Amino acid sequence: MTPSRTTPGVYVTETPAFGTSIVGIPTAVPVFIGYTQYAGDPVTGALLYGVPVAITSMTEFIAYFGGAAPRSYRVSMAAAGATPDFQASFTVPGSGSIGLDVAMTGFDLSATSPDASQFCLYAHLRLFFANGGGPCYVVSVGSYWSGQSPVVAPDPVPAAWIPAAIAAGDPVTGAPGLLAGLAAAAGKTGPTMIVIPEACQLNLADYGRVACAMLAQAGALQDRMAILDLPGCLMADTVTGLQACQNDLVTAIAPQVTNVGFGVAYAPALNTSIVAPGDILYTNLAAPNGDNSVVNNILTTQANMLYSGAQLATVQTAIATAFPVTRSSTNTTQYSGSTSSATTPPVAYPTPGADLSAWQWTLDRLLLDALPVFQQIMQLIATKMNVLAPSAGLAGIWTMNDSNNGVWDAPANVALDSVTSPFCDMSDAQQGGFNAPLNGEAINIVRSQPNRGSVVWGARTLDGNSQDYRYIQARRTLIYIDQSIRAALQPYAFAANDATTWATVTASVSAFLTGVWQAGGLMGSTASQAFTITCGIGSSMTAQDVLNGDMIVSIMLQMIHPAEFIELTITQAMQG
Template sequence: MATTLATPGVYIEEKSSFGSSVVPVQTAVPAFVGYTEKASRGSKSLINKPVKISSFGQFLELFGGAPKTKFNIEVNEDSALGFDLSYVDGSRFMLYNSIKLFYANSGGDCYVVSVGDYSEKVKASKLNDPSGGGLVSLEKYLEPTLLLIPDAILLSKSACYSLQAAMLTHCGYKMKNRFAILDVYNGDQERTFDEKDVVDNFREGVGSNFLQWGAAYYPYLNTTIVNPSDLDYTLIENLDQLVEILTADVDASLEAGTISEARAEGIKLEINKILETTDKDLINSLQSTLSIVCPKLNSILEEVGDMINLMPPSPAMAGAYTMCDNSSSVAKSPANISLGSVISPSIDINNDNQEEMNLPLNGKAINAVRSFAGKGVLVWGARTLDGNSKDYRYISVRRTMTFLEQSIKFAAEAFVFSPNNSTTWSTLKATVINFLNNQWQSGLLAGSSPEEAFNVSIGLGNTMTPNDVLDGVLKMNIKVAITRPAEFIVITFEQQQQKS
């Protein structure tokens, strides 16, 4: 209603020249769930509280450093190295190195949920606590768009599959605004194509629900996240066995005549100090000495480094998703790109091996990470787990649709409780059309014209009935043509007759 003017003077009224706009949501904000050394900001605990960070330095400040992964060593004459290494139960955690691998692959902003420290074993009940911890704590946060739980591979096989199925349910049923990146359990093992096949077991274990909301990658990666020169012998739990192996190696060198008896005795004296030295500075000094006089210790620590550096691919893929989104757009498939701090895949895959992974009968495609001569290590797959779906077969299509849905959803919230009439309908329609037109111009939508790329319908007799208006329901239908990746490129050659 117009304001009655009573006092003489000049009055100014401003009118809006431009309509409201749709603000594009972020598309590459991973959420990591796992165990950390600590979780605090000052005196405030951050356990089971999603925290946004933007650098590895922030992670160190809030969540602490690396776990001290412990190993057992045993003599094995049948092994090429002469010994076997195994992890000490409960000493291995994946989140710290996963964050490092994420940032080594152009990672940016991410959320971290710490469910506990290194004093406890990895438990599925902590990673997905129905009372509100772990995965469940992310239900109150709308910004994360990717979901990773690298520690899942440390659980038992059945617990890992159950947790991964819960991740898909979280993304596709509860939130519908994020995408899960999964690792194949025992993904460092060769495929056997029988009942023990790691890929087939993953397909059976992950279930059949909400498959379009996740993608899986195989195999694990040999990385350079941990420098073997930074490791020392204290990572070996059974030091007496280590001393025995090193002493036997010195005796073998003595028998072969490569060292003198006096030098052998001197080296043995240094080796025996392993069992006596507890001071940190003395340990560092002894480590420096042994690394020079005892090559066997160097080979053991190199093997320890290789085991620690064997990483699941999901953290590197989270960085790859971020890089693709920031450098191009969410419509760019996170494939045919190299991975940083990665030496090689742990298993070599060729075209024949990948054929069944990419086009299985059950549709549960597993994306391969492969090594190509002259190109390096490349991600060579762009499919969701719902490979038989024509709608959401590709990761880029699923994530693009999520981006459009969430962006328009937040913009439409401004019209809640507005009059359900033609004025509101036309304003909302114009807002959405402007947004979709911008996305078409940026290459997110397919078509030679906006009319071919999208269609927006709204109005009485079109998308709504008189009863809808009476019930306070406003309905709008949007159709979009999303660009899809050229997964198979076929080039046909034939000869033609000479013309001159």
């Protein structure tokens, strides 16, 4: 610019004295993959299936992906020798009123078979945010209504819509499923955790495909970790059952044993309080095939015991409206309740176009207020719906812990919110087989502790036999440092590979690591004890490296490891 100066005066030229500063990347950004009611942009209406969508709250989740999947439960006689869910009084022709054991089982909306496909991503997101979760990504792999892709699902949902099944899928062949969503997440920069809560319900072969793909992606990208639930954990309410799940996990992830350092597993499932009885309607109990005979009988029998006259007629009509009994030509059993829907329900039917859910809610409140056994049934449904895999809740714990203490602090010894108890209790001796198994594939256990609730009591990766990557915070701190420095050094690509660039890079990395050390992320009484950095010929590079265009920055870190085992040594001293 000097030759172009024509006006006398003072000119200032600023020359940068320091290199580019390094800013730490976000450490706790999970990507959730699963089934939703729909996936669409609330503004444009564009479909967003298979697209990672950034959200920060349940309000945004509902706007983009809708609400919870409908869940249906059936009241039936408990099998001989089985533990009943509750006992109720029935009116049986020729026997009068008798007490019988009652079981409640889940089933899909198209059949009466046990329901193995419980779409629960909505509930898991609620558990995530309840435990301190923040910004995250969600990838919807499809609507939980088979063959449908609604941006907004109609209310009521057409009877012809049949729920889809949770599937692993195959991104190579194009078969929809969880693997396709995982493939979509691979191309997104930003996520640091992979969470697929519904995968634990797959059969072992498909679970293995999904779990291995999660570990493979984390190991290949090295910017995220996979949080795994044990296969079949939703049914494991005993230590023996949980040990079987542990063995299945070992079998499932065997093909990815080289990447287990990027994986973490938690158990058991959790009894949560995410779903309250007030969140459930009688529609969760209405039989899809129309055979409401058992629940109709239970409710009507209690109504006959509690009411008479006009009150009895009102309650009976409400029961018949909510739970009409379908009778076939071969079914001659007479029930104490009505055998068809009431023509004049106690709550007037909504007019066409009116809000059907508000009418259903009003009818539901009438039954709840009038019949204690109906309240009991609703509580049982809530209890069953509240059994959730732990991965999403732990993703929230990781987020909260990073915010409060830093990524280098172990995300353990923290109580979970909205969790009433672990699905399975165990002793210290029993936990040892999970925390330190011979193969090193450790499973972190959530334990119930007096006056503290359900506490995360473990902080190991699946590479528990490694001295380098045994602990979660060591692996995640390395990811944080690696990704932060990597992003900051991008501007130096194609810069002169000389002493000036080496000094600038060394200064930038040193300043960043000094900040990490000062925050408590590295061990050492001084910064020089916490880390060392070398970059240059004779230290980290050779002359041939320079000719090859390689600039090598060598960093040695002194990582922090947790006090996992605390030993008290107590000695009695003699008087005098």
